Amino acid sequence: MAATIKQQEQAHLDDVVSKIKVAQTKAQTSIDQAETDEKGIRDNFQNDLRLKTDSYAGMMETALSVRQQQQLLGERQNSWQHATNELATLKKLEKTPYFARIDFHEAGEPKTETIYIGLASFSDEPDRFLVYDWRAPISSVYYDGGLGNVTYLTPDGEQTVDVKLKRQFQIEDGSIKTVFDTEEAVGDQMLLDALSEKSDTKMKSIVTTIQKEQNQIIRDTKSDLLFVQGAAGSGKTAAVLQRVAYLLYRYRGKLTSGQVVLFSPNQLFNDYIDQVLPELGEHNMVQMTYYQYAGRRIPKMAVETLSERFSEDYSDAEKRIDTLKGGLSFFDAVTAYANHLEKENMIFRNINFKGKPFFTKEKIHEIYYSFNENYRLGNRLDGTREQLIKMLNRRISSEMRTKWVEETVQDLSKEEMDKLFGDQPREFDSADKEFQFLARKIVMQAFQPIRQAIVRNRFLSINAQFIHMLRSLPQIIDLEKAGISKDDWKASVNRAIDRIKAGKMTLSNVSAYLYLFDKMTGKKGERDIRYVFIDEVQDYTPFQLAFLKFSFPRARFTLLGDLNQAIFTKENSHTLLSELSTMFDPEKTRVVQLTQSYRSTQQITDFTRHILVNGEAVTAFDRDGQIPTVLVASDDHAALAATIKQIQQNNDDHETTAIIGKTLKQCRALSSQLQEAGVRATLIQSENQRLASGVIIVPSFLAKGLEFDAVIVWDASDRNYFEEDDRQLLYTICSRAMHRLTVIAGGKLSRLFETVPTDEYELSES
Numbered sequence: 001m002a003a004t005i006k007q008q009e010q011a012h013l014d015d016v017v018s019k020i021k022v023a024q025t026k027a028q029t030s031i032d033q034a035e036t037d038e039k040g041i042r043d044n045f046q047n048d049l050r051l052k053t054d055s056y057a058g059m060m061e062t063a064l065s066v067r068q069q070q071q072l073l074g075e076r077q078n079s080w081q082h083a084t085n086e087l088a089t090l091k092k093l094e095k096t097p098y099f100a101r102i103d104f105h106e107a108g109e110p111k112t113e114t115i116y117i118g119l120a121s122f123s124d125e126p127d128r129f130l131v132y133d134w135r136a137p138i139s140s141v142y143y144d145g146g147l148g149n150v151t152y153l154t155p156d157g158e159q160t161v162d163v164k165l166k167r168q169f170q171i172e173d174g175s176i177k178t179v180f181d182t183e184e185a186v187g188d189q190m191l192l193d194a195l196s197e198k199s200d201t202k203m204k205s206i207v208t209t210i211q212k213e214q215n216q217i218i219r220d221t222k223s224d225l226l227f228v229q230g231a232a233g234s235g236k237t238a239a240v241l242q243r244v245a246y247l248l249y250r251y252r253g254k255l256t257s258g259q260v261v262l263f264s265p266n267q268l269f270n271d272y273i274d275q276v277l278p279e280l281g282e283h284n285m286v287q288m289t290y291y292q293y294a295g296r297r298i299p300k301m302a303v304e305t306l307s308e309r310f311s312e313d314y315s316d317a318e319k320r321i322d323t324l325k326g327g328l329s330f331f332d333a334v335t336a337y338a339n340h341l342e343k344e345n346m347i348f349r350n351i352n353f354k355g356k357p358f359f360t361k362e363k364i365h366e367i368y369y370s371f372n373e374n375y376r377l378g379n380r381l382d383g384t385r386e387q388l389i390k391m392l393n394r395r396i397s398s399e400m401r402t403k404w405v406e407e408t409v410q411d412l413s414k415e416e417m418d419k420l421f422g423d424q425p426r427e428f429d430s431a432d433k434e435f436q437f438l439a440r441k442i443v444m445q446a447f448q449p450i451r452q453a454i455v456r457n458r459f460l461s462i463n464a465q466f467i468h469m470l471r472s473l474p475q476i477i478d479l480e481k482a483g484i485s486k487d488d489w490k491a492s493v494n495r496a497i498d499r500i501k502a503g504k505m506t507l508s509n510v511s512a513y514l515y516l517f518d519k520m521t522g523k524k525g526e527r528d529i530r531y532v533f534i535d536e537v538q539d540y541t542p543f544q545l546a547f548l549k550f551s552f553p554r555a556r557f558t559l560l561g562d563l564n565q566a567i568f569t570k571e572n573s574h575t576l577l578s579e580l581s582t583m584f585d586p587e588k589t590r591v592v593q594l595t596q597s598y599r600s601t602q603q604i605t606d607f608t609r610h611i612l613v614n615g616e617a618v619t620a621f622d623r624d625g626q627i628p629t630v631l632v633a634s635d636d637h638a639a640l641a642a643t644i645k646q647i648q649q650n651n652d653d654h655e656t657t658a659i660i661g662k663t664l665k666q667c668r669a670l671s672s673q674l675q676e677a678g679v680r681a682t683l684i685q686s687e688n689q690r691l692a693s694g695v696i697i698v699p700s701f702l703a704k705g706l707e708f709d710a711v712i713v714w715d716a717s718d719r720n721y722f723e724e725d726d727r728q729l730l731y732t733i734c735s736r737a738m739h740r741l742t743v744i745a746g747g748k749l750s751r752l753f754e755t756v757p758t759d760e761y762e763l764s765e766s
């Protein structure tokens, strides 16, 4: 029986593939046609075109014919582009046209309908769809439920259908490998197959096995804030990339990939995920790290890097100040400070000309505060600029009479004079008129830098203003409540000043700096961006999030995180959710929790979950593997030997290994030790590096969001991990493993593992 189903389906598949091939030929013909047409237009044009520039009518004629040619070329270009995209999609479809079939009955319809679902839609005739895009409304039925009544959302509202059959296929190169019917949402077998695959240096799409809860995230179009809290490996990142593809499809023609921004934890991660959208036939969205976003806006300052931030040793007072600066109350304080600049304390700089003040800061101050109190910061600045430009223009005549101008005119060489005259007819009533003309030109040129200084707000001083703000903040914010003494605050302001003088800025200051600057200049953010995604949101401070919300005022936000993996913000992460809830309309906020972990085997998930004290709401996907191994070596030397042995074992078993160390320094040391021992391993030192295949050594803060077949936790000794603060970090490290986890310690094992039941790992000592 099964064989006949397979044969029937293969016959259907063959039929679809042959139609896809016909469509390919058609698309190819359109491409060829467009290319021939384009060549024709160009040739024709070259023969026809005589540049007629001797009369106005002739020039018009030439211009018109150039326009016409451009229009024709543009049209051909469009149809070429269209056909090329189509062909690319068809080529993909030819190999695997679809992965699922559903049969359903819609109330009131005479017949049961059958549809096939694939990466893109395909129709051989208008409205006759042989394959439905996985993002089409009806396809949702496949992901959302089993057999029986299933509801899905169409642009016109909810629809219910009675699902009679759900069939899944594994198709390779046009041939059906397996076919099975399922009563569940997405059959476990298919998912298990997908999850048992080897890790790769590039993430893959999960389109064939999207889970029901993930589908909710992917297809949400109502929320302004969609917050996804999900355990390690629960598919947050995977789901969100599918969501981008979904949104681009749902709003095609209105939304482009350039209007979607993804903030990711590091550049390495960007590299890891950059194939997913192209695989789904979409362009990549804009991807950046917060650090890049901030750094790009202040190119003259060196913003503290991720690795600097991570290795920085903060005193308790500094930690408290950092916490304060990350909070929403600090954001409010900066807002209040900026608003008070409407009344007083805006700091100005002279605009100089030939070494002397041209507009003094006092004058600018006077203008700035001359507008009535209804003027906001932005209008005030606009008004000031306008006024200054007017004054500059008025100064032209008087400047023309100065000695330096007179001398410059007299000393003009012939070439210089020609340049000043340009195309201008040189007919002047008198020598004086000619002088006036030249003098005006010279003054205008000389004033150009002043004009630029005005237009570019050079008379503001963001650095001085920022320092003034830091100094004034104790009057706005209750330092004592935050456990910060006046002296500690002063010391931190002085450190900030020293850093600014050296052209540097810490991450905790940079957001406030940028926000203040935007407020001062009346900037309202990038209105063109419609969707902002923030991955690993637990590593952001509420201040940063509030600033991003301010910076993308028209965007909807999707935040993904695992409050248990906070490696920078640590204890604050649990208040993040409540702080967030004050930033968005609760009516338009949706929190989704993902608790099923897909990345790791059951054994690894159980082990890692117990590292956390309060445990994480996570259930392992039922995938069997070895239990994790904990190797406690007598000393560092023995630990190295154990590591080498484990690497060899993993290599023999074809498991790609990542050795994850706590800090970059430790990773460097290990890398040279391995090198001396003749073991090949690539050290990943910076986020700008590529992930290599084979064994890699990577510091913890760069391993965020990534996954590997096998993970070796390097130096899990009690010397290295003993603070409660490190618990989440250790959890993050261990949860990177898919199939095999080895923890190696030289000397005593970290006390943080004491929470893991001993039957969840195999202990061996050497």
Ligand SMILES: Nc1ncnc2c1ncn2[C@@H]1O[C@H](COP(=O)(O)OP(=O)(O)OP(=O)(O)O)[C@@H](O)[C@H]1O
Pocket (backbone or CB within 6 Å): 191, 194, 195, 204, 206, 209, 210, 211, 214, 230, 231, 232, 233, 234, 235, 236, 237, 238, 239, 562, 565, 598, 599, 704, 705, 706, 707, 735
């Ligand atoms: N529905 C699914 N079908 C197949 N594979 C899935 C599915 N969901 C998740 N996965 C796989 O599980 C692994 C973990 O997913 P992902 O990296 O998105 O998790 P995450 O929640 O972002 O994890 P973390 O917070 O630990 O970085 C990936 O290999 C992903 O491809």
